Amino acid sequence: MEADGNICLEVKIEKRLKSFTLDVGFQTEGGCLGILGPSGCGKSMALKSIAGIVSPDRGRIAVRYGRGEQERILYDSSCKKNESPQRRRVGYLFQNYALFPNMSVEENIGIGVRGREKKIRVREMLERFRLGGLEKRYPGQLSGGQQQRVALARIMAYEPEVILLDEPFSAMDTHLKEKLRLELGEILKDYHGISILVTHDRDEAYQLCSNMLLMDQGQVIAGGNTKALFQNPVTCRAARFTGCKNISRIERTGERRIRALDWGNLELTTAEAVGDEITAVGIRAHDFEAVSGEEAEKWADCPEGNLIPVRNPSVSEMPFEWYVTLDHGLWWKTEKSIHVHSPEQVIPQWLRVPPSALILLTGEPE
Amino acid sequence: MDWSPILISMKTASLSIFITFFLGILAAWLVVRMRNPVWKLISDGILTLPLVLPPTVMGFFLLDLFGVKGWIGSFFVEYFSIKIAFSWPATVLAAVTMSFPLMYRSARGAFEQVDQNLISAARTLGMGEWEIFARVLLPNAIPGVVSGGVLAFARGLGEFGATSMIAGNIAGKTRTLPMAVYSEVAAGNMDTAYDYVAVIVVIAFLSVCIMNGAAWKAGKETHGG
Numbered sequence: 001m002e003a004d005g006n007i008c009l010e011v012k013i014e015k016r017l018k019s020f021t022l023d024v025g026f027q028t029e030g031g032c033l034g035i036l037g038p039s040g041c042g043k044s045m046a047l048k049s050i051a052g053i054v055s056p057d058r059g060r061i062a063v064r065y066g067r068g069e070q071e072r073i074l075y076d077s078s079c080k081k082n083e084s085p086q087r088r089r090v091g092y093l094f095q096n097y098a099l100f101p102n103m104s105v106e107e108n109i110g111i112g113v114r115g116r117e118k119k120i121r122v123r124e125m126l127e128r129f130r131l132g133g134l135e136k137r138y139p140g141q142l143s144g145g146q147q148q149r150v151a152l153a154r155i156m157a158y159e160p161e162v163i164l165l166d167e168p169f170s171a172m173d174t175h176l177k178e179k180l181r182l183e184l185g186e187i188l189k190d191y192h193g194i195s196i197l198v199t200h201d202r203d204e205a206y207q208l209c210s211n212m213l214l215m216d217q218g219q220v221i222a223g224g225n226t227k228a229l230f231q232n233p234v235t236c237r238a239a240r241f242t243g244c245k246n247i248s249r250i251e252r253t254g255e256r257r258i259r260a261l262d263w264g265n266l267e268l269t270t271a272e273a274v275g276d277e278i279t280a281v282g283i284r285a286h287d288f289e290a291v292s293g294e295e296a297e298k299w300a301d302c303p304e305g306n307l308i309p310v311r312n313p314s315v316s317e318m319p320f321e322w323y324v325t326l327d328h329g330l331w332w333k334t335e336k337s338i339h340v341h342s343p344e345q346v347i348p349q350w351l352r353v354p355p356s357a358l359i360l361l362t363g364e365p366e
Numbered sequence: 367m368d369w370s371p372i373l374i375s376m377k378t379a380s381l382s383i384f385i386t387f388f389l390g391i392l393a394a395w396l397v398v399r400m401r402n403p404v405w406k407l408i409s410d411g412i413l414t415l416p417l418v419l420p421p422t423v424m425g426f427f428l429l430d431l432f433g434v435k436g437w438i439g440s441f442f443v444e445y446f447s448i449k450i451a452f453s454w455p456a457t458v459l460a461a462v463t464m465s466f467p468l469m470y471r472s473a474r475g476a477f478e479q480v481d482q483n484l485i486s487a488a489r490t491l492g493m494g495e496w497e498i499f500a501r502v503l504l505p506n507a508i509p510g511v512v513s514g515g516v517l518a519f520a521r522g523l524g525e526f527g528a529t530s531m532i533a534g535n536i537a538g539k540t541r542t543l544p545m546a547v548y549s550e551v552a553a554g555n556m557d558t559a560y561d562y563v564a565v566i567v568v569i570a571f572l573s574v575c576i577m578n579g580a581a582w583k584a585g586k587e588t589h590g591g
Contacts, residue, residue, distance in 0.1 A: 053486045085489035098487035102505040111501075112491035158491050 006030070006066060009162055009194045013049050013059035013075075017042060022049075022056070022218040032188050032195040034209030034226065036202065036241060042218040043198045047164045050074070050196070051092045052085035063161055063194075091155035091163040095170055097147045099139035105150050106135040112158030125153040144172050145180055152187060165197040169204060181207055202243050206230065214241045235363040236280050245285040245331040247365040250278065256355075257303075262365075263328045268306050271355040280361040285333040287357035290348035299352060306353040315343040322346060367561050370538045371546035374457065376569075378542055379523040382461035386518045389462070390469025391511060395499055397470075398477045410474075417467035424463055425531025432459065432532060456533035457540050461522035468521050472514020476507035512581035516574055523570060 012025040022042040026033070035043045048054045050061055052074065061075040074083045074090070099108050109131075110122040126132055129149040139147055148168065155163055168184065169177045185208050188195055199205050205212055206226055213223040214237075222229060222238035233239040236247055248262035252274050260266040260281055268281065291299065291307065299305035308326065316323040317336075322343055324332040332351060340346070393413055400406040416424050432439040432450045442448045450456055480503055488498045504511070526544040533540040535549060543566050550559035 048486075051486070051490050053489070085486070086492045086494065088490070090490060092487065092490045094483045094487060096481070096483060098481065098483040100484060100488075100502055100506070102502075111488070111493065114492075154491065160490075 007161060007194060008064040010060070010062050010064060011046070011050060013046065013056040013061065015045065015049065015056040017045065017218065020218045022046060024215065024218070024220050026213055026220065026223065028194055028196065028211065030192065030194070031210040032197055032208055034205035034212040035196060035198045035215055036200065036205045036212060037215035038200055041215050043215050044166055047092070047166055047196065047198050050162065051090045051164055052083060052088050053092070055082055089161045091158055091160035093151055093155060093163065093165045093168055095167045097151035099147055099150055101139050104136050104138055105131060105142070108139065108150055109153045109157050112154065121157050125157045129153040145176055148180060160193065162194045162196070163191065165195065167199055168197070169201070184208060214238050216241070233359065234361065236282070236361045236365045237363060239282045239359060239361055240366065243284070244282040244359065246283040247280055247361065249365060250281050252278065263330060266308065268353065268358060269304050269355050270358045270360060272360065274360060277362050278360045279363060280365050282359035282361055283353055283357060284359070285331040288332045288351040288353055290334065290346070291350040291352045293349045296350040304355050306355065308351045308353070310347060310349055310351055313347055315347065317341065317343070326351070367558055368537070371541050371543045371562060372565055374454070374541060375523060375543040378457040378461055379519060382458045382465060382522040383515065383519040385458070385462050386465045386469045386522065387515050390466055390514065390518065391473045391504070393470045394473035394477055395503070398474060413470050414467045416463050417471070421464060421525070421527025422531055425460065425528035428459060428463060428528060428532040432456065451532055452534045452536065452540065454540060457529050457542055460528040460532050461525045464525050464528050465518040465521040469514045469518040472517060473507070473511050476510025476514070477503055479510065480506045509581045512577055516577040516581070519573055519577065520570055523566070
C-alpha cells in the first residue's frame with residue numbers, strides 16, 4: 001500500500017432521493033475525511049455510491065495515484081462506466097458491522113483474501129486487532145467492541161485503497177464509544193489509504209478527522225480543515241453544525257461595532273473589522289466569562305467590555321457542567337465539579353464575551 | 367393390502383422434493399436478484415400460479431403440454447418414444463408443479479430476510495455473486511429454506527388433483543397413496559382406506575418432524591449456538 005504514494009479520491013455524484021437531490025463533490029487525500037450531517041441528509045447514500053452498493057444518477061468517482069498521471073475510474077456516467085463493488089477495492093464498515101453470522105471470526109477476516117497468504121494475513125490481523133483467542137468464536141458470541149474490531153480486521157485484510165466508515169459508533173453506549181474512538185483513531189493513523197468517516201456526532205468527527213465536510217439535505221454546505229472550520233465556520237448554518245448555540249442577526253454600527261438584534265439589541269465590539277457581507281454573529285456557549293459586580297464596573301467604560309447582564313437565569317445541572325439559559329435564549333455552559341450542586345455560587349451578575357470569541361457569520365440564522 | 371401405492375408415493379415424493387428443492391431455491395435467487403420491478407412482479411405471479419389455481423386446472427395445463435398431442439409430450443414421443451402422460455414420471459411432474467410455489471415462496475422470503483448489508487459487505491470484500499449465494503445468502507436463510515422444503519414435501523406427498531389429470535389412477539403404476547385412498551373409498555373398502563390413511567399420516571408426520579429438527583439444528587449452527 002505504501003508504494004501507492006499519494007493517492008487521491010475524487011467524487012462528484014448526483015442522485016435523486018425521495019425528498020431531495022443528493023449533489024456532492026469533493027476530493028480527499030491521505031488522512032481521514034469526516035462527513036458531518038444530521039440523520040437522513042444523504043451522507044450514507046454518498047458513501048454507498050462510492051462503494052458501488054448503490055448507483056448514482058450522474059457523476060464521476062475516481063482514484064488517482066501519484067501526481068495524477070494514473071487514475072482508476074470507479075464510476076463515470078459520461079462513459080457509462082460503473083465498476084462492480086467487487087472490483088472497486090473500497091472497504092465499507094457498516095453501522096451494524098455486517099459480520100457473517102455463519103462464519104467464525106477467522107473465516108470472517110479471511111473471506112476477502114485470496115491465495116496462499118490467507119492464513120498469514122488472518123493471523124496478522126488477529127494479532128493487530130487483539131482478537132487472539134477469539135478466532136473460533138461466532139459474531140453472535142462477541143461484544144459490540146469485538147465485533148467492530150473483527151469488521152475492521154476483515155476490511156484491512158482485504159487491503160482496500162479506500163475505507164468508508166458509516167456511523168461506526170452509533171450502535172454503542174457512551175462508555176464503550178469513547179474507548180473505541182481512541183482505538184479507531186490509532187488504526188486510521190496507521191492506514192495509508194483514503195478513509196472517510198460519516199457521522200452525526202460532532203465530537204467524533206473533530207477527534208478523528210483532519211478534514212471535514214458539513215452536509216445537509218444532500219448538499220455540502222461547508223468544508224475544509226476541521227480545526228479551521230470549527231474556529232471560523234463562516235456561515236450561520238455551518239456554525240450551527242459545529243455546535244454554536246448562540247446566533248443572532250446583527251446591524252453594523254461601526255467598523256468593529258455591531259448590534260445583536262436577537263439579543264435585545266446588545267452592543268458588542270468585535271476583534272476584526274465587520275465587513276458588509278456579515279449578517280450575524282455567533283457565540284459558543286463555553287466562550288462567556290463570568291464577571292463579578294466590581295469587575296463589571298471596570299469593564300463598563302471600556303468599549304471591549306461586551307457585558308451581558310445575568311437576569312433570571314434558568315439553570316440545569318449536568319455532571320460536570322452547568323447549562324445556563326439567559327434572557328433572549330442565550331446559552332452559557334460552564335464547568336463544574338461533581339461535588340458542587342448549588343448554582344448560586346457560580347452564577348455571576350454579569351457575563352462578558354471577549355471580542356475574539358465573537359464569530360462573524362454570513363447567511364440567515366434559522 | 368396392496369403395498370404398491372406406498373412405494374409409488376415414496377418414490378414420487380422423494381424424487382419430486384429433490385427436484386423442487388433445487389428449482390425453488392434457484393428460482394427464488396433469480397427473482398430476488400431481479401432489478402426491474404415489473405419483471406419481478408410478472409415472474410413472481412407466474413411462479414406462484416400453481417398455488418392459487420385449482421389443482422385440476424394445473425393438471426389440465428400439464429395435460430395440454432405433456433399429453434401425447436401436447437408440445438412437449440409430442441416431442442418426447444417423436445424423438446425418445448417416451449409417453450409422459452399416464453406414466454410414473456407424470457406423478458413426479460404433477461408433484462413438482464404443485465409443490466414448487468411453496469418451495470419458491472419460502473426460499474424467496476428467507477432470502478429477502480437476510481440482512482442486505484451482509485450481501486453488500488460481501489460484494490465490497492470482492493466475493494463473487496455465486497460465492498455470495500453459496501456462502502452468505504443460503505447459509506443465513508437455511509431455516510426458512512428448510513421449512514419451505516417441509517411444506518413442499520408434504521404438498522407433493524398429498525398431491526391428488528393434478529396427478530389424477532396427468533397421471534391417472536393406474537394401479538401399480540400411477541396410483542399414489544391419495545389416489546389409493548380415493549379408490550378404496552369409492553369401492554367401499556373402508557378398512558383398506560383406513561390403512562392407507564394411517565400410512566399417509568405417519569409418513570407426513572415423521573417427515574415434518576425430521577425436517578423441523580434439521581431446520582432447528584441448522585438455525586442453531588448458523589447463529590453459533
